[in-house]
Amino acid sequence: MADAAIPTVDLTPFFTDGDEDGKKKAKEVISQACSEYGFFQVVNHGVPLALMNQAMELSKTFFAYPDEEKLKCTRNSAGAPIPGGYNIQPGRSPDKNEYVVVFPAGSSFNVFPTNPPKFQEIFEEMFTYFTKVGQLMESIFSECLGLPPNFLKEYNEDRSWDLMVALHYFAATENENTGVSEHEDQNLITFVLQDEIGGLEVRKDGQWIPVIPTKGTFVVNVGDVIQVLSNNKFKSATHRVVRSKGKKRHSFAFFHNLQGDKWVEPLSQFTTDIGEPPRYRGFLYKDYQALRRKNKTHPPSRPEDAIRITHYAIST
Template sequence: MADAAIPTVDLSPFFNELNEDGKKKAKEVISQACSNYGFFQIVNHGVPLALMNRAMEVSKAFFTYPEEEKLKCCPGSGAPLPAGYSKQPEHSADKNEYVLMFPPGSSFNVFPTNPPEFQKIVEEMFTYFIKTAQLLESIISECLGLPPNFLKEYNHDRSWDFMTALRYFPATETENNGVSEHEDGNLITFVVQDEIGGLEVRKDGQWIPVTPIEGTLVVNVSDVIQVLSNNKFKSATHRVLRSKGRDRHSFAFFYNLQGDKWVEPLSQFTTEIGEPPKYRGFLLKDYQALRMRNKTHPPSRPEDVIHITHYAIST
């Protein structure tokens, strides 16, 4: 039987150099969460609550505008993903619209001009998210027993991070899918939910709701961490369900790896401990291209959707 809630971790000890006991306990919880769920929540993470609330307000305001106004923030060209405003295609099983943004200063960004403060607020939150992700990256590196700064040096390019502001349409009598069940293809993901909720994570065949708590960031480790750790840490399957009669709003931040990086199980989890690698190596951009094709040309059969298991080595 799966637990009824994913773990919550207090990150305040990592802002206090003297609280070694608190750091140790937090790392134990994170290690267990990454091994068992791939998901956990964090509090006292350093991202100001007032900023998170204001970002949610301007996002909600943007999505209330008429379609012609939203289309002024059209996808940019040349980006690894379509920056700016987009809506899921009609044939998609997912029912949402979103604004996709890259790090502040990126030439790929196409920000809404209304509300006027949208760009300033979102860029500020983006900067905080990067700092928090870097902290978690170092904690996860320690939890895995990797050399100091190993993941930081491996993943030093922040230009491939991105964030989405999302609006999910209300459920209908026949459809309640917001985002189909999937795993994330990056390293670490943050989610900020509004009070509607809807995010669920699968464990032991059951779907566990992730209850919204003000000021909390939902964290999941993703496919790259799963491959590097040779399945020691899990990239959990999750989905979003829509509510009847109510929009759902959220932000998702993707702490990502540069596309030309080679990804394969690390020797610390294979040859050094006598374990066979569970995945063959690949360029991240090749995997991202396969995942994008899942969206642009959805397979007719669910079993044909590309997951990280595409690179799994048969035993």
């Protein structure tokens, strides 16, 4: 049976000099969670609670505007992994979800609404904090995997491809409650901040575990790139979003990404150095991005035909 809840990790020791015992215990919990199913929550992560609350309220205010107001910040951002600004989920009906995409400050891909006031200021501040947590988590993951603390940071030094998404899921209908069908994230690490409605679920041991929102926490999940680099030592989390009847859901997702020209393959530390065969063939990250994007723009007739990281798996 799967546990009733995913673990919550207090990151205070990583902001406190000298608490090596606290860091060791936290890394043990993170290592186990990442090895089993790739999901955990964090608290005392460095992102101010007041800022998270303010960003969530601004998001709810924006999505409550009429369509004509929201569409003012829509633009096809050529070259971006997904268009900046306001969007409706591609390939799906508009009563399922809508979102605003934010890139690093100064990016030419950004399209911010002028209303509500302070939207850009607060969202850029949130982005900055999430970037710092992403870099901290890279260091923690490196140590948990037995790599040098700066390994993932040096491998993934380009922060210009990170992105944050503010999401609004409409309430479930009588016939349909899927907000996002089951999938794994293609990047390195994702952070998810939910409102009080929840709806995020992770699969473990064949069962779906609801991720219960708790004030001040957000979810960390391992992406496909980490799974490949670690040769399956860390798992990319299979998760989904279920919409509730009569309740709209709001959330933020921050994607700690990889530059498209990066080569991704199992590291020698987890293959030849220890006599293990590689579980994946190498690939350019942008090629995998293109395949995953096609899943959304041209959804396969059968969900099981969607491209996942198993596309690069080596048969054993």
